[in-house]
Amino acid sequence: YGNPTPEIVFDAKNLSGKPIEKIERKIMDLNMIFKDKGASETMDQNQIVYEVDCYFPVExxxxxxxxxxxxxxxxxxxxxxYFMTKGHFHSNRDRGEFYWGLEGEGQLLLMDEKRRARTEVIKKGSVHYIPGYIAHRVVNTGDxxxxxxxxxxxxxxxxxxxIEEKGFSIRIVQKNGEQHIIKE
Ligand code: PA5
Ligand code: NI
Incomplete structure (x- = not known):
C-alpha cells in the first residue's frame, strides 16, 4: 500500500536520487531582495547564491x-x-514548516504579517519550527x-x-567584521 519511497539519500552537500529536482538562484534572480542595488548590478549576474534540491513525492x-x-x-x-534566500510567506498562510541546520552557520529571519521580526541561529543540528503566517528567510553569516x-x-x-514588494523589516549586514541586525 502506498508508493514505496524511491532510493533517495542526503547529506549536507546533496540530496540525490532519481526524482530530485534542482533549483538554482543566481544574482540575476535576486537583485530585488538586496538593499544595495548598485552593488548587485556590478556583480557577475550568473554567480550562484543558493541551490535547492527538492523531493516532491506528490503533486x-x-x-x-x-x-x-x-x-x-x-x-x-x-x-x-550577506547572501540569503528570497524568503516567502506560504500562499496558504496557515501552513507551517520545519527547517534544520546541516552545516555552516547563519540566521533564520522570521516575520509575521504585522512585520514584527525575530531571528534564530541556524547551524549544524539546530531544529526550527516555522509556524503558519510567518515569513521565513535564511541568511548565511559564515564564511x-x-x-x-x-x-x-x-x-x-x-x-x-x-516579500519582493515590501521586503523583511530587518536585514543582516556585516560591520567591522561582525554581523549586525539593521531595521528597515
Ligand atoms: O520550503 C522552504 O521554505 C525552503 O525549501 C525554501 O524554499 C528554500 O530554502 C529556498 O528559499 P526561497 O524559497 O525563499 O527562495
Ligand atoms: Ni517555506
Whole structure:
C-alpha cells in the first residue's frame, strides 16, 4: 500500500536520487531582495547564491502531503549584506514548516504579517519550527556554505510577491567584521 519511497539519500552537500529536482538562484534572480542595488548590478549576474534540491513525492497543492528539500547558501555578500534566500510567506498562510541546520552557520529571519521580526541561529543540528503566517528567510553569516533541510506541506505554496514588494523589516549586514541586525 502506498508508493514505496524511491532510493533517495542526503547529506549536507546533496540530496540525490532519481526524482530530485534542482533549483538554482543566481544574482540575476535576486537583485530585488538586496538593499544595495548598485552593488548587485556590478556583480557577475550568473554567480550562484543558493541551490535547492527538492523531493516532491506528490503533486503540488496536494492536501495532506509533504515536500522535502535541502538548501545550500554560498558564503558571500552583496555590498555589506550577506547572501540569503528570497524568503516567502506560504500562499496558504496557515501552513507551517520545519527547517534544520546541516552545516555552516547563519540566521533564520522570521516575520509575521504585522512585520514584527525575530531571528534564530541556524547551524549544524539546530531544529526550527516555522509556524503558519510567518515569513521565513535564511541568511548565511559564515564564511563557508550554509546547508539546511526543510519539510513543508505540499499545499503550502510560496508567496514571494509580498516579500519582493515590501521586503523583511530587518536585514543582516556585516560591520567591522561582525554581523549586525539593521531595521528597515
Ligand atoms: O520550503 C522552504 O521554505 C525552503 O525549501 C525554501 O524554499 C528554500 O530554502 C529556498 O528559499 P526561497 O524559497 O525563499 O527562495
Ligand atoms: Ni517555506
Amino acid at each position: 503540488n497543492d496536494t492536501e495532506g502531503g509533504l515536500f522535502f528539500g535541502i538548501t545550500r547558501i554560498k558564503p558571500g555578500k552583496v555590498g555589506d549584506e 563557508t556554505e550554509l546547508s539546511f533541510g526543510a519539510c513543508w506541506p505540499s499545499d503550502a505554496g510560496h508567496d514571494y510577491a509580498s
